[in-house]
Amino acid sequence: MPDQPGRAPATSVQQPAAEVEALRAENGQLRRALASHALVDQAIGVLVALGRISPDDGFAVLRETSQRVNVKLSVVADHVLKHAQGAVLPDVMLGALRAALARHTATA
Template sequence: MSPSSPDPHTQSPAVSVDELVAELERVRAENRQLRQALASHAVIDQAIGVLTVLGRISPDDGFTVLREISQHTNIKLSAVAEHVLKYAQGAALPDVLLEEVRSALTRHTGGDRPL
């Protein structure tokens, strides 16, 4: 191999403009999804904190309560979390959520009804 010839081990395969554009779009979509997941995770963590205080339960139990509410009402976990946060700020919970929050907290607090 002469000093001026390229090293075949360091050359990258040729990539078309279309492939680069497709990869850029894929990365942008993934970035949007990760940003949304991060925001949703923060809301869920805050709602767990609210349930922990309301029910005087552990954070693990707070997550379990949040998940049970979501499953029993067929409402997305992030949407339940948003309602719980709004409740903590003074808004009313929809009746279906209020009853399920009470039931779930009662199951995890040994019968005390915190709400």
């Protein structure tokens, strides 16, 4: 069917709709990344204050703990923040965190 005068072709309407949907998805991903980054930064601050280590070492401790217990970095960071507020860390995470802290406080 040929395009009617005054009406945009179907493809030109579908393309912006697809672009809007792609931008919404990207926006959601960026929001989650920003929240995760803030969480990690706060946990680094806790480790810096309590472990008396540098921010670089704080990040390394989180990363090593994450890898050791096979849990996402943001999840480890969340546990560290909750632990700083009195929550109990899972035993395996506590052990990995203590070991990583010991390695990095020895070099500080």
